[in-house]
Amino acid sequence: MAQSQYDLMKLSISIMILVVVVVFAIAFYVLIRFRRRPGNDKIPVQVEGNHKLEIIWTVIPLILLVILGIPTIQTVFALAEDYSRDENAVVVKVTAHLYWWEFEYPQHGVVTAQELVIPTNAKIAIEAKTADVLHSFWIPALAGKIDTNPGGNVNRMFFEAPKPGIYYGKCAELCGPSHALMDFKVKAVEPASFENWVNAMKAPAQLPSDPAIAEVFENKCLSCHAVGELGGPAFPNLTGMGSRESVAGILLNTEEPKYENEGSTYENLYRWIQDPQAIKPGNAMPKVDLTEEELEGISRYLAELKLEGFNPAELEGNSVTNDDQEKQQ
Amino acid sequence: MAHAHAVKRYSGLMDWLTTVDHKKIGILYLISGGFFFLIGGLEAILIRIQLWKPMNDFVSPDTYNELLTMHGTTMIFLAAMPIIFALMNAIVPLQIGARDVAFPFLNSLGFWTFFFGGVLLNISWFTSTGAPAAGWTSYVPLASPMYSEGQGVDFYVIGLQISGLGTLVGGINFLVTIINMRAPGMSFMRMPMFTWTAFITSALILFAFPALTVGLVALMFDRLFDGNFFDPSSGGNVVLWEHIFWIFGHPEVYILILPAFGIISEIVSTFSRKRLFGYSSMVFATVLIGFLGFMVWAHHMFTTGLGPVANSLFSIATMLIAVPTGIKIFNWLFTLWGGSITFTSANLFAIGFIPTFVMGGVTGVMLAAAPADFQYHDSYFVVAHFHYVIVGGLVLGLFAGLHYWWPKMFGRMLNEGLAKLTFWTFYIGFHLTFFVQHFLGLIGMPRRVYTYLDGQGFNGMNLVSTVGAILMGIGTIVFLINVAVTAAKPKNAPADPWVDGRTLEWSIPSPAPEYNFAQTPLVRGYDALWKEKMDGNKGMTPAEPLGPIHMPSPSILPFFMSLGLFIMGFGLMYHQWIFTGIGAALTFGCMFLRSVYDDHGFHIDPDELKDKGVKA
Structure with a gap:
């Protein structure tokens, strides 16, 4: 998921740098070339416009937008795919709370908090909602964000972690005084380790020995x-x-x-x-x-x-x- | 001012409280908008001090959320909008050759409701429950009574409701003024660009502000009377608030930026001594931006979960706005092309605006790509983007306009040296503050965070940003010094202080007399004054003989009507029904008085015009 977003960002930023360079070049040229020199009191020619030029700077941006628009729409639909019924996907129900994250794995019967453990190279199907105010679920390095809405309005998203690692997760919607501190961690591990984790989570609880x-x-x-x-x-x-x-x-x-x-x-x-x-x-x-x-x-x-x-x-x-x-x- | 007429004339404070003169109302808007701009700026500086290093504890998290909420709300509603209205009031009637706006009484009412709404909102700082802290977007459920206890958000709701009335009234007034009050010959396609943008902005206000009013009424019912509009457990819907807010909120962005486009068009044209390149396409682009501005609101909600169809449509619609905006940018560049450019302070701000606004514009197109926005959304990238368009666009535009029209508003020229110092400190400070924020967003810093942990790579750029903010503060202080220095000088600005003035406001004395035009001018083309200059005429050809000029009477009623709303607002918030009643009685009583007493105004006779010379 992050990769397709990154590609789109690279494409858009390239187009935009092109635009900025053209505008800056014209601006600097004009300002130097046409500054009023001392003693020059001439009235310049009063040009009303130029159809050819005006058509050029209407059509070229339109073409650039088509180049950017097509992959945008393709990616929007690709990212909207629902993997929650896919047998190979790992479904995680994310519930945001003030100021912590709850992760439920309905396929595995496991509930945890603050640390999302996922297998690598598997589709992770997120079903996000909130228990109180709006929050937004964001793992910058792996996936974009999705808001958590209240009242049974569940949002879906999917992502994949190509390699093992520990990633930062954040809340990205103002939710109150500790919004800045509403972080979580994502642990992407090999599928075998993920199985171990699920089994360990289900082991009987031990109370303090004292x-x-x-x-x-x-x-x-x-x-x-x-x-x-x-x-x-x-x-x-x-x-x-x-x-x-x-x-x-x-x-x-x-x-x-x-x-x-x-x-x-x-x-x-x-x-x-x-x-x-x-x-x-x-x-x-x-x-x-x-x-x-x-x-x-x-x-x-x-x-x-x-x-x-x-x-x-x-x-x-x-x-x-x-x-x-x-x-x- | 002695007039031999049976009409009430006030002086001193009473003059300012009762004035219905668009030029004086413009100055009132400027002073109060400028005051709120300083408050909003101070809040920004406090925000940047808190963020200058990781894990800072300069302000508490609660205070920080109050600061960020009030900074946004104040800057948009109480600083940017009123200063735009200040320039519209000061200049638009002059540019179309009118003696006042269509409804001078309403003009005064619009100002006072804005003023009392703004004061009410800021009083929240001094209450026990503090200022609103749910963000300027005030998203529910955070803004609901359950998660925002106390009166904080009530101040937001009632304050914006009252000041929003003023804005709506002002917008309607300018629409009617521009449609009905143009001088003979001033056809729509001869109107100066600033007047055009004021016209389209007023139309946007007419359609956008009612959405805000409805949203605020619903939120007010939820907060004050236990309504259920936005309470999911009672069948309400929180996404509904997001829609209502942004159906207003996105056009609001264009309400803000269009007048800046107009200002830049005027200034670039004047100081390159050239006619605005592609005038008709500029007009067309302005109308198109205004129109498209209403169909892109959901691009603020790409992560809300609207689904791929909505996200695609709103992505494409948003990208389309780049086309008319690009037309404008190139038209400005080609206005300068072949011109004879002088770098006055006003022109520096205008020229500085063009590349800065382009940078804000291109990040806007990047944000429009919904899948990429899933990453940018609510990160510092967004903060950088909208400050590039609002500060780098609108605020530079307003500074340009103020330096350009200052002599017309006050009869005195601002000091050019100090003005250029303002420009360089503010401009460099601006880019220092916000350029690095693009990268902060890209490496994962969320917005609206009161602090950030150490070791995430955020430290250096945040420090740069804080230094830049302080530099912007210094630039603003230099401007204030300039205003003070200028105020001490004699009022001797000529009618056309920039020599190359092209539009009607430069054909009359600085400052304009209270009746503006002794004789309504006859407009013979676009850039009416320039055309007369080029044809070798000394000034405008009058369209009427010298005669008595009808003037509206001053009135204290708008002040009290707004004061009534202010009292009523407090009564509602604190459930003090007696105060609510008193406030309502005051407002409706004044409306009643206004309805039953006919006031036909007064006339200024022609001989009086000669006696008094031209200065009012």
């Missing part, structure tokens, strides 16, 4: 969040939290933090749970009343909540620290 922490976790976290088959579906699913690239979409997990928004998975979880409003103003997660031990215990538990058997070798060296962000296209 019974005191487990009780707090059940009472204070699972009332909103889910881990595996436990807990509620209303807020981000935490299954496999320790295997993700980020906490809350913007605190990036890395062992070599360089920027303010980077830290180890444990540090990021600790920071987030300690004061969610300081990280993402206006989000729905309150500051939960926890003791220091409980906060540390829960953060450690979640940081170690990894997906068994999901270790995609193809992503080695492809961490998601900011410097590695894929440039669009």
Whole structure:
């Protein structure tokens, strides 16, 4: 998808550079050649117009527009293809929330949040909607964007990831104070790794080994969040939290933090749970009343909540620290 | 001013509150539009300070969203539109040889409703719930009472509703004026280009603003009276708001840019000493742009999910607008071709406009290709594009027009040195600010973000952009200094200060007397004054003998009518029904007074014209 968009962008930008160069050339020539020299007080010839010239600069733009218009229409229709019923496609139901992303894989019976895991070289059929205000689903390096509308108005889009990697995803429609922070990650992995991921997501949930922490976790976290088959579906699913690239979409997990928004998975979880409003103003997660031990215990538990058997070798060296962000296209 | 007539004449503040003179109303529009331009500019500078480095915390996310909303809303509705109206008021009646607009009372009403609407909107900054923060597009559900609590968006709805009335009234007034009040011989195809663009812009206002009015009424019902127009859970539809908003919003873009096209046409022609190249194709292109401008609104909604048929049609329709726009660009270039070009400050702005606008235009065509727009949409590429057309196009056009017509409006020439300094700082600052934003968008920076993470390659370009914005601010300050310096000088501008004036406004003194033309001129061709000059005549041939001139009476009623709407707006927002009643009573009371008292105006006698010389 990104490739056909990129081709169209290249075509349009070439035509436009041609136009700009012609106009600039004429403008500079005219301004230098026809500036009034001192002492010249002549009245220039008052030209009314010139039919030939006027026809030329009407017809040439029309021809350029035909050259651009035909591939535009072809691409519009090609990108509007609906792959949601294609057996080989991976269907993902995307639901945007203030300020997080929910990804449901109906064919696989898996729900996750903030991290879209997809197999490479397969059509990913997106069905996007919102649970609250308008958002827009955008993965700059892989696909254009599609708005998420409320009220059963589902938008469809498809894309493909030709090679494994971790890509940035963003919200592209003003949705409130934390619009700028509504990022997510896309992990494109080999099809075999994708199967491993699905199986790992379905493995039975393990509660914290410390019974005191487990009780707090059940009472204070699972009332909103889910881990595996436990807990509620209303807020981000935490299954496999320790295997993700980020906490809350913007605190990036890395062992070599360089920027303010980077830290180890444990540090990021600790920071987030300690004061969610300081990280993402206006989000729905309150500051939960926890003791220091409980906060540390829960953060450690979640940081170690990894997906068994999901270790995609193809992503080695492809961490998601900011410097590695894929440039669009 | 002593007149031996039984007519009320005011002076000082009362004169300005009661004036129905199009030239004074033009100045009122300029002052208030200029004031809002400074506020909108300050908001822009604050936005750029917040974004100068990653993860900055100069303003909070909520404040940032208020700033971006108010910057857009203020610049479009309260700065650009009124300054356009300022120039239309100051110049159009003079260009067609009229003594005033068709409805002077309405003209005053239009100004005051705009003014009170704008003031109301900006008062939101001082309330406990703050300014609106849902973007100038105010998309629902974000703008619905559920997600925008407090009065913020109410200020947007009511403020724009009141000021929109003023704009609609003004548009109708200019349509009627241009159709009915042209001097003898001033046929449509002899009208100066600025008057033509004012005419088409007024027509666009007539058809586009009612859509906004309807949308705002619906949103007002949702917000104030629990309506369901845009509430999906009650059967409402949020995409409907997007359609209504852009059915208004896209023509609005052409409402803004067409007058700039007119200004550039006048200036380029004057300062190259040449007739506008391809006048009739210019007129045709203007009409065509106005017409096509109504059928492209959904190009703002390519990612809304309208489907491939709609997206293709709106792509092609949008691309078509490039053709008449290209005609205009080449006509300007060929007006300059073979001319004798002088680089006055006004002409610098006009010449600077041409390449800048072309750059904004070509990115517009790029955005028109729907599949590519899936990438550009809501990224900084779009921000760069529309600032190239609105600032690089419209604002440069307005600066050009102000420098060009300043002597006609105020009787004083702006200082050329300071004016050129304004041009260079503003122009360089503009390109620094917005050129890099194309690339920010292409590498994936979304718009309307209060901050961005470090290490994404956004830092350097954002810093450049902020430096540019500050330079634009300096340019604006230099302009203000120029205005202040000029105001202290004697009022001695000649009737035709640029010597090569071609149109009727340069045939009368600067500033124009209150009756404009002592004798209505006879127009013998396009570029009426130039034609007389070339035929060796000293001025225009009068079309009538010297006689008493009928003038409209000043009135305070428009001021109070608008004040009533202002009070009513507050009453509605805060559910204070007594205030709502008082405001409504004031407005309707003034309308009643206006209806029952006949005011036939007064006459200025011919001998009085001679006594007073020509200056009013």
